[in-house]
Amino acid sequence: MFNKILIANRGEIAVRVIRACRELGIKSVAIYSDADKTLLHTRLADESYYIGNSPAQESYLNKDKIITLAKEIGADAIHPGYGFFSENAEFIKALEKNKIKFIGPSSKSVELMGSKTEARKLMTKNNVPIVPGTTEAIKSVKEGLKISEEIGYPVLLKASAGGGGKGMRKISSGDEFKSAFESTKREALKAFANDDVYIEKFIEKPRHIEVQIFGDNQGNYVHLFERECSIQRRHQKIIEEAPSSFVDEVTRKRITSAAINAAKACDYFNAGTIEFLMDANKNFYFLEMNTRLQVEHPVTELITGIDLVKEQISVAAGNKISFDQSELKINGHALECRIYAEDPSNNFLPSTGQILNYVPPSGPGVRVDSGFDAGSQITVHYDPLISKLICWSNDRDYSINRMLRALSEYVIGGLITNISILKLIISNTSFRKGDFDINFLNDGFMSNLISMNEQNKMKEIEKVSAIFAAILKSKSSLNNLNAKKGVFINHWQEQMYE
Ligand code: MV4
Secondary structure (H helix, E strand, O other): OOOOOEEEEHHHHHHHHHHHHHHHHOEEEEEEEEHHOHHHHHOOOEEEEEEEOOOOHHHOHHHHHHHHHHHHOOOEEEEOOOOOOOOHHHEEEEEEEEOOOEEEHHHEEEEEEEHHHHHHHHHHHOOOOOOOOOOOOOOOOHHHHHHHHOOOOOOOEEEEEEEOEEEEEEEEEEHHHHHHHHHHHHHHHHHHHHOOOEEEEOOOOEEEEEEEEEOOOOEEEEEEEEEEEEEEEEEEEEEEEEEEOOOOOHHHHHHHOOOOOOHHHHOOOEEEEEEEEEEOOOEEEEEEEEOOOOOHHHEEEEEEEOHHHHHHHHHHOOOOOOOOHHHHOOOOEEEEEEEEEHHHHOOOOEEEOOOOOEEEOOOEEEEEEOOOOOOEEEOOOOOOEEEOOOOOOOHHHHHHHHHHHHHHHHHEOOOOOOOOOHHHHHHHHHHHHHOOOOOOOOHHHHHHHHHHHHHHHHHHHHHHHHHHHHHHHHOHHHHHHHHHHHHOOOOOOOOOOO
């Protein structure tokens, strides 16, 4: 096993990895920028080192500085978390050169899956269904038009080096092709320094379902079932669950075995995720592979009982996967809500500032993975994710009740969060029924939620005003008043939204 692990990340995921290190008896090392001097991860780690100015390029993305530090302090491995260096093949190669273990896959797997056309070729060869379309870059408008006719409109033009929703364009008819082709190529060149684009058939109203896989260095592979990730807004996931209420046993067998094939196809080791689109008829298509631990990994941990970060560390140290596929079964249902410092009434712009008051929920079936606490600053420099609230119970319906309860307990004072909007989403009857696809949180739906939220806020203000008026009138203390009249301002159950 390792003696000391440097965590090349910040916030909730750095805290998550530090916790695994502590439980494994491995020394943990945090790094921090100017903005993060007193952040939770720097306080929880066994050692913490200043790495540079607040902009990520000068701190969390300063490759040479991080590797030099790791050598100086005798770290034998680096955990990248997600984002930053987690899917950076050059970083992994640099670690290989410096004899530091990367807690993640090989640079080769990362590179292979970084090219969407290469990944599509590989999947086809290995019996993993891909979205109908090309596995080569489109060379000309003429060629693209011909292929699009064959596939049938609408089609999607995608950047080969893209992913996660960047560098995509829907084309509904032949007249749009030329200008879409040229602008997608231009954008791809700017964003990814590679202007290859390819064509896929546009899948209508799909769900986004992903499978957690795991490999070790001895060629063993397991899957840890699927996660439902359709509840997203503008490619930002907001609510994830495991298992998906849309996936039946037969479909689960097929999609998880496809995911294992995908992992084997690139000789994958450590934790990885295969993303699929699933249409209304439960046909599924490989989309991309995420060669990292994902934000939403806790829902999988809660339904399988496997500590994925512990397993990542163990496998990176050369151990076999610590369990067999046959030992795994789905136990209950887990939901995750991402708590963002965002202002719903201001177009979800990040809400920066200091967290003045922080009281996380707890109690049965509740897990909070947070990178922040009272006194922490949310700055413009990094992602506005404050924490993840994960709820588990025997069944989906009760997990939703539990999530609503936990969201209502959650106090984050000093800045604006999306908690009120999360409550409205999970109170929605279609969400409750599991009746949704990737378009669920469209702009129209969101503006309805925002106006409901504004109405709720007004009601809250009226109630608070009434209480203060009553206090002034009676000249009694708030406690007395509450006791006497039964006034209680925390009405946890929000109104339903159809
Ligand atoms: C698609 C698609 C429909 N048809 N491909 C968006 C992110 C990137 N990973 C792939 N994406 C999509 N690819 C075909 N052929 C719809 C999306 C898509 C999407 C996918 C997953 C989760 C959220 C999404 C939101 C908008 C579009």
